[in-house]
Amino acid sequence: MKLIDLGAAPDVKTQYEEFLQQLCDQFEMDHAAYAGMNPAAGTIHGHVTYGDEWKTHYEQQQFQLIDPTLHMSQRSIAPVDWSRLERSKDFQHVFQDASDFGIGDQGMTVPVRGPFGDIGLLSVTRDCSKDEWKKVVGNVIGDLQSMAVHIHDSVMHSDELSRILYHPSLSSRELEILQWVAAGKSQQDIGDILSISHRTVEVHLRSSREKLCALTTPQAVGRAIATGLIYPS
Amino acid sequence: MKLIDLGAAPDVKTQYEEFLQQLCDQFEMDHAAYAGMNPAAGTIHGHVTYGDEWKTHYEQQQFQLIDPTLHMSQRSIAPVDWSRLERSKDFQHVFQDASDFGIGDQGMTVPVRGPFGDIGLLSVTRDCSKDEWKKVVGNVIGDLQSMAVHIHDSVMHSDELSRILYHPSLSSRELEILQWVAAGKSQQDIGDILSISHRTVEVHLRSSREKLCALTTPQAVGRAIATGLIYPS
DNA sequence: CGATCACTACGGGAATCCCCGAATAGTGCT
DNA sequence: AGCACTATTCGGGGATTCCCGTAGTGATCG
Numbered sequence: 249m250k251l252i253d254l255g256a257a258p259d260v261k262t263q264y265e266e267f268l269q270q271l272c273d274q275f276e277m278d279h280a281a282y283a284g285m286n287p288a289a290g291t292i293h294g295h296v297t298y299g300d301e302w303k304t305h306y307e308q309q310q311f312q313l314i315d316p317t318l319h320m321s322q323r324s325i326a327p328v329d330w331s332r333l334e335r336s337k338d339f340q341h342v343f344q345d346a347s348d349f350g351i352g353d354q355g356m357t358v359p360v361r362g363p364f365g366d367i368g369l370l371s372v373t374r375d376c377s378k379d380e381w382k383k384v385v386g387n388v389i390g391d392l393q394s395m396a397v398h399i400h401d402s403v404m405h406s407d408e409l410s411r412i413l414y415h416p417s418l419s420s421r422e423l424e425i426l427q428w429v430a431a432g433k434s435q436q437d438i439g440d441i442l443s444i445s446h447r448t449v450e451v452h453l454r455s456s457r458e459k460l461c462a463l464t465t466p467q468a469v470g471r472a473i474a475t476g477l478i479y480p481s
Numbered sequence: 482m483k484l485i486d487l488g489a490a491p492d493v494k495t496q497y498e499e500f501l502q503q504l505c506d507q508f509e510m511d512h513a514a515y516a517g518m519n520p521a522a523g524t525i526h527g528h529v530t531y532g533d534e535w536k537t538h539y540e541q542q543q544f545q546l547i548d549p550t551l552h553m554s555q556r557s558i559a560p561v562d563w564s565r566l567e568r569s570k571d572f573q574h575v576f577q578d579a580s581d582f583g584i585g586d587q588g589m590t591v592p593v594r595g596p597f598g599d600i601g602l603l604s605v606t607r608d609c610s611k612d613e614w615k616k617v618v619g620n621v622i623g624d625l626q627s628m629a630v631h632i633h634d635s636v637m638h639s640d641e642l643s644r645i646l647y648h649p650s651l652s653s654r655e656l657e658i659l660q661w662v663a664a665g666k667s668q669q670d671i672g673d674i675l676s677i678s679h680r681t682v683e684v685h686l687r688s689s690r691e692k693l694c695a696l697t698t699p700q701a702v703g704r705a706i707a708t709g710l711i712y713p714s
Numbered sequence: 715c716g717a718t719c720a721c722t723a724c725g726g727g728a729a730t731c732c733c734c735g736a737a738t739a740g741t742g743c744t
Numbered sequence: 745a746g747c748a749c750t751a752t753t754c755g756g757g758g759a760t761t762c763c764c765g766t767a768g769t770g771a772t773c774g
Contacts, residue, residue, distance in 0.1 A: 325637060430703045451751095455751085465731080466665075470713045652720085667761090688721085
């Protein structure tokens with residue numbers, strides 16, 4: 249299995265899409281799509297082999313907000329076969345439109361996560377019967393997993409600089425206290441743990457809120473976790 | 482962190498270790514090991530095919546604190562080949578001892594992450610030459626990736642708290658209110674927005690906290706964002 | 715059909731958090 | 745040295761959140 253060095257590509261965007269196209273050819277898929285979310289930098293990388301019509305329609309309809317394949321795979325560890333998705337209203341909406349644009353309904357999404365809360369989703373589709381799909385997928389599931397990891401690794405490393413630059417600089421004390429807050433401790437508890445006044449704890453918390461541009465502590469914790477500054481517990 | 486002793490459930494323990502053993506046989510490896518950490522549930526799961534001598538020595542020496550294979554792969558997206566690890570003092574220490582216990586120095590660790598900050602590390606080793614190792618790994622890297630995902634998925638879903646967190650059932654009102662809280666609104670604000678009493682808002686929040694096993698609202702928001710129930714804003 | 719449970723809704727009062735002001739110590743720049 | 749800036753520490757008091765009790769509605773079940 250050959251892997252293209254995605255980082256060394258002169259035209260990165262084209263290179264990614266060529267990579268996805270080769271992936272389709274190799275694994276007998278109609279289309280492939282990658283969506284990478286980096287909450288730290290507030291960026292989303294998207295690369296697809298779909299036609300421009302579907303891309304435009306998808307964007308105009310804001311399907312990324314309701315797309316069940318994205319929702320479900322964001323919460324899953326294992327790959328998500330689209331046939332197992334709940335037949336919700338959103339599902340009908342997106343898949344009906346996709347079908348109108350000639351996109352087959354057999355597909356799956358492989359989620360990959362990095363250490364900073366970043367998520368990569370590699371989706372592949374093929375227009376065929378259920379039995380044929382099962383057979384094809386069974387043969388390439390492992391390679392797909394590797395491909396997903398490889399793409400996400402590349403994208404995240406190419407975006408590493410922006411991530412670092414975007415990171416707010418919370419002091420060690422602020423991070424320490426925010427981590428305890430996320431762990432469910434009260435300000436008094438934290439003061440006892442760190443052997444300082446609960447008033448001081450509150451000052452650090454206020455400072456953290458300001459740096460994260462958050463109005464409340466829950467919002468600050470949410471942002472800190474989304475950006476990988478602290479870990480959920 | 483509580484250490485879950487899967488030995489308490491003989492069938493489960495046997496199941497996982499048998500699985501790892503089969504994995505070794507199938508992929509021509511000497512040993513396989515899985516370590517899974519769920520910071521949310523505060524639990525660690527471990528399964529290995531190593532002999533009892535090495536297991537005991539590893540635990541007594543507290544190698545999990547300095548093991549470079551764990552350290553490096555916790556920060557990586559892609560699999561980490563042990564040959565690329567920095568030759569630090571800790572590396573010498575652990576690998577010298579491992580060698581004394583008859584464990585080959587060719588190996589790699591595949592990291593897998595879930596949406597809740599949980600990490601699974603699947604390591605495999607084989608006593609052979611570098612060239613032979615490269616050849617073997619090249620053939621099975623994709624399948625190893627799938628195996629790692631499969632094990633981590635199984636383990637995380639078998640853990641009670643993890644199961645609760647992975648399959649939360651917040652009511653629509655609870656989600657709605659939690660989303661507003663994550664957006665930095667106060668209970669009074671939310672009450673005004675939804676045209677209900679701020680007391681009622683608090684009840685839904687309390688209910689959300691209970692369902693997410695969170696002690697405080699910031700913790701609940703952190704978990705909800707980490708699980709993708711709501712979105713950071 | 716009665717019992718039970720989940721969801722939604724409200725209020726009183728205690729506990730906690732948050733805004734204000736204030737002080738000290740370290741760091742970097744002029 | 746003087747100045748500006750940040751990190752860290754603390755207390756008072758108002759604002760907010762949290763715990764307890766109560767209650768109506770609808771769904772499920774024996």
